[in-house]
Amino acid sequence: MKKLILATALMALSTGMAAAQTVRLGTEGAYPPFNFIDDAGNVAGFEREVGDELCKRAGLTCEWVTNEWDSIIPNLQSGNYDVIIAGMSITDEREEVLDFSENYFPPAASAYVGLTADADIKGGVVSAQTGTIQAGYVAESGATLLEFATPDETIAAVRNGESVAVFADKDFLKPYVDQSNGELTFVGEEVALGGGVGMGFRDSDDELRGKFDEAIKSMKADGTLNAAIEKHFGAETKKF
Structure with a gap:
């Protein structure tokens, strides 16, 4: 036993x-x-x-x-x-x-994407995912930050007019731009963030x-x- x-x-x-x-x-x-x-x-x-x-x-x-x-x-x-x-x-x-x-x-570039190349990314409403380095950057850029819990919602905000642009990793945004048939476009200059x-x-x-x-x-x-x-x-x- x-x-x-x-x-x-x-x-x-x-x-x-x-x-x-x-x-x-x-x-x-x-x-x-x-x-x-x-x-x-x-x-x-x-x-x-x-x-x-x-x-x-x-x-x-x-x-x-x-x-x-x-x-x-x-x-x-x-x-x-x-x-x-x-x-x-x-x-x-x-x-x-x-x-x-x-x-x-x-380290990779972050970028803005909007419906037009002249979107006001300095003074307009810009969407970004909550808790990201991109959200922190937008908050200090002079633009009005509109935060969302998921990355898909940040892009949807551009399409439905809630924001003039989304700011996120360029590598994340590129497929959306490529597959949008010209609806979405990169705006302004790329920004280097993070390590x-x-x-x-x-x-x-x-x-x-x-x-x-x-x-x-x-x-x-x-x-x-x-x-x-x-x-x-x-x-x-x-x-x-």
């Missing part, structure tokens, strides 16, 4: 350890081509491909969790997942509340962050990361 109890306890411990080794990757699932939900209901896009490869190289078992953007950092801190991989730009402000990995997407896109971690998870840093470095070194960027964003997109 004692042997049976011991064996059961060891099995339970082993199962608990295996479960503890599963790393939960938190993403938005609404920011193509970085991340989106495909027709089968699964997380897809650039970050799904990169995240799966990083987990493989780091020797980790990973599962994907979706979370709305405006609460994505608080839910990391509360333990609902272990890593944020959601098109999040590295900024000094965010580094006050979480730690970032090495960037897996280089690239990185994975977000709790301050206490240095070991986990270190594993992903090494995996990111290896993907940069062998060209795998650049290949994924080109696949999802096009040959003209900036690479490492």
